[in-house]
Amino acid sequence: MSAGIDALKEALPTGAWTQDPDLIDPHLREWRDKYFGKTPILVTPRTTEEVATAVKICAAHKLPIMPQGGNTGLVGGNTPQDEVLISLKKMTAIRDLNTTANAMTVEAGATLQSVLDAADEANRKFPLTLSSQGSCTVGGVLSTNAGGNHVLKYGTTKELVFGVEAVLADGSIFNGLTSLRKDNTGYDLSRLFLGAEGTLGIITAASLKLFPKPGYVQRALIGLESAAMAVSLLEAFRAGGKLAMFEVMPEIGYRAVVDNFDGIRDPFANSHPWYLLCDWEVETEEEGQSIAENVIGKAFENNQVRDAIIALNETQAADILSIREHMSAGQKFLGGSVKHDITVPIDQIATFFKRADAAMQNVVPGCRPVGFGHFGDGNIHYNIAQPEGSDREAFLKNWDALSQPVFDIVDTLGGSISAEHGIGIMKREDLAERASPVKMKLLRAIKSALDPDRIMNPRVMV
Ligand SMILES: Cc1cc2nc3c(=O)[nH]c(=O)nc-3n(C[C@H](O)[C@H](O)[C@H](O)COP(=O)(O)OP(=O)(O)OC[C@H]3O[C@@H](n4cnc5c(N)ncnc54)[C@H](O)[C@@H]3O)c2cc1C
Missing domain, CATH: 3.30.43.10 (Uridine Diphospho-n-acetylenolpyruvylglucosamine Reductase, domain 2)
Incomplete structure (x- = not known):
């Protein structure tokens, strides 16, 4: 060496x-x-x-x-x-921003926040937002095919990329940078690098898709009886195609945030078992208020909601988003957590919780499920906090014992054991055991073709 x-x-x-x-x-x-x-x-x-x-x-x-x-x-x-x-942290340049093509070419080390800011300054939207956007980079979000809060309307990162520039395992440079929306000249090579977690090459730059900036974003926070109730609202809330965010949080996770972070407060007078955070992207403030009042009003009439706050200004909207943004960090206040990032078909979310919550109690009685996230995509960050007063390290030794029943339930329901975080080291064995032999054969064939000596992130994914 x-x-x-x-x-x-x-x-x-x-x-x-x-x-x-x-x-x-x-x-x-x-x-x-x-x-x-x-x-x-x-x-x-x-x-x-x-x-x-x-x-x-x-x-x-x-x-x-x-x-x-x-x-x-x-x-x-x-x-x-x-x-x-x-x-890639020193490669941060925005090489080009073209509002006619609605495209931005940016180097891989640029933070997601810098991309969001540049798009905003050009009166455009890049529709990928994650709680880690101040630190995570273009290369990282492309390589993990990150999801985030706007997948419901815009899709995962894969949908937001025209092409990439990447250094291959032999050191040659592939230039797939383009803003062409149509190019049927063979396999879509840029796409191979999206979600590849650095196993096929190093992304050095990307051409990203920009979108028109909505005239106004209407936000609401809603108190609910159950996760099933949140799912029951989805169809009515997305009518008209304006729904851009549908995030759900359980009371335990919500309280861990509002009770512990300075500057974050609970806008409700009473607690609720579950909370739903929604955005509608509309033309005007009046349109936003009217949509929110209309759909939430009907939900009240149907006894589907317990309470609701329709944001009346940007400060209120930012305050309620901040609760969701602190959900991951807030779990530190609950002690050790065993974390899962899974998807199930949306109509199976309630069934998933019923089966998984019971299974978790069989493994570690008293453990506390904190299942939150992008329910509009069927994506649940199903985290299990240690029982109150228990020993953190002893609890974390149950990681695999807790995860396997969760993955079994996910498989039975036709879901995925990795919704948006990827496989990495953590789920490599699970992927090999649970994916079909044909899928594994294809993954390995692509890896061997592009990286025959296995030098690119060799311990990761495949
Ligand atoms: C608080 C918090 C909230 C999050 N929320 C979300 C969420 O809502 N949705 C979601 O999808 N994810 C979320 N994530 C995880 C998400 O995977 C990362 O935030 C992001 O996608 C990784 O970007 P990064 O630049 O930090 O990559 P890194 O962590 O540095 O790397 C991630 C992987 O990509 C590879 N990689 C990195 N750069 C390159 C490159 N240039 N070329 C090739 N491979 C590369 C690495 O080898 C590694 O395998 C969250 C993380 C945190 C900490």
Whole structure:
């Protein structure tokens, strides 16, 4: 390995690599403290050519590589174990923004927030929002095919990309940057890199789709009796095609946020078993108020809601969104959590909760399910908090014992064991065990074709 590391140090310019433990350390730990890593060298290229130089040397010396963006991934695919760590954090330029083509070409290390801001300044919308948007990067969200809060209307990241520029495992550069909406010239090669979690190459830039900015966003927060009640509202709420967000939170998770974070308060006078957060994208404030009053009013008449707040201004809208944005972080106040990111068909959400909640009590009596998230996509972050007063580390030893029944139920209901976070290290064995042999054969064939020496994120996914 040391000859390859020496070759990297010699070929790359000063400042494009480091072995300083203090500079490397933040790249080796993720925000939940679940994974800790190690690497012989951190490479921080500033150009696509520097990425290509580094990959060519790694290929020649058969050194394994892990690409890293904002290090906010949740399945361990961003924490190295002796791979050369290539961070894209210095490649942040917006190369082009074209409002006629509604396209933006941006480098992989740009944060999602910087893309959102640039689109906004150009009076456009890039419809991907995640709680981690201040840190996660274009390369990371493309590589995990991130979902977030607007999938209901705009689709996952895969739907938001025209094409990518990527450095392949042999160091060659694939240029798929385009703003063409029509191009039927063979396999869609850019798409191979979306959701590939760095296993096929390193994304260095992407051409992203922009959308018209809505005239007004109407937001509402609704108190509900049950998760089933939230699902029962979906059809009426999305009539007219204006519904852009449909996020659900259980009382335990909601309370962990409003009771613990400074500056976040509960806008309701009373507690509710479940909460629903909705956005409608409309032309005017009047239209927004009218849609929200109409559909929520009907839901009141049908006894489907307990209470509701229709945001009357931007501050109120931002305040209620902030509760949802703190849901992941809020769970730290409940102690240790075993986390799942699953999808089931939307009409099976209530059945999922009934079966999974019972199964969890069989494994760890007293554990506390916190199932929240993008119910409009059937996506539940089904997290299990430790029983009150129990030992954190002892509880976390049950990770697999709790996960397997959840995945069994998901499989029975025709769902997916990874909705939006990916496979990473965490679910690699589960994928191999649960996916069909034909699917695994295809995944492995694509991996072998693009990365025959298995140097690109070799411990991840497949
Ligand atoms: C608080 C919080 C909330 C979140 N909410 C959501 C959510 O709502 N929806 C959702 O989908 N996800 C969510 N996530 C997880 C999500 O996966 C990440 O936020 C994001 O997609 C990862 O981007 P990143 O730049 O941090 O990538 P990293 O964490 O650095 O990397 C993630 C994976 O992508 C690979 N990778 C990174 N950059 C590149 C590149 N340039 N080329 C090739 N491979 C690369 C890495 O090797 C790794 O396998 C959340 C995470 C946090 C911490």
